[in-house]
Amino acid sequence: MNDSNAYPQEDGVAAGGARLAAQYKFSQDELRVLKECNTESFYQRSLPLGTTFGLAAFFGVQGGHLKPNPRFGAFPKVTLAVIVGYFLGKLSYQQACAEKLMALPGSYIGQLLRDKKEGRFGYV
Template sequence: MSTEATENTEGAQAKPKAGWACPVADKHIHREEVRQIWKECQEESFWYRALPLALGSMAVTGGLIYNGVWKQSKRLGPIPKLALAGVLGYAVGKASYIGTCRAKFQKLGPEFSKGFGPGWGPGFGPPGFRGPGHRHCTHVCQECQKGEKQVAGEAPATPS
């Protein structure tokens, strides 16, 4: 068997030439997954929080104006107060869903655990971002320690 054939068969599992890469943390961040979660967060926050709170606050405001607790504007009627109640309800509803969205993003990996949204680290992108789609290894296991020792030129410790 030639050297080229050996390299081709082992190419899928070979470690990078520059150094050892952690098999757990060196995963590609799929932009489609991020886009899908962002879309879900936008839709769910609208339908489950923002719209109900906006409609509810408008209904309460309308009831207060109808019962005479609040007075309507002489020139514009109840529209300004209803509009303000709707906008505030919408904003509070969207803001109240941030924790749920953060939890969804954290399931993607450790780079999403320290912040939320684009550009939350130093500069642009998640903290520890090494390049397109790679994570910095944040865990310690025996396999990682062996790989780091091999790169450093040390002999890995053999269990006795």
């Protein structure tokens, strides 16, 4: 029952796993959608959230709600707030990007995402 040849390995990596991902060539449609996702996530989520968090941190320091850094003032807190807003914006757009990839006909990545969403793991 426990057949060691069921999942052939080469150099310690399962043949169907990470090695396949390293060799995968994205289609032009997949690359287009990923580029759109990157642009849209920045302008629709990351930029607004980063700006809002940065302004909130700045005004929090100015209003005395947050303690300024003795040497750099509000700069470290504002910078951290902008970075956190940027990454939260990117993370919040992941589902929308996955939906776009799943909508592509004939997309291997889209099929993997559809299988994962439905609870099937159809990895080769």
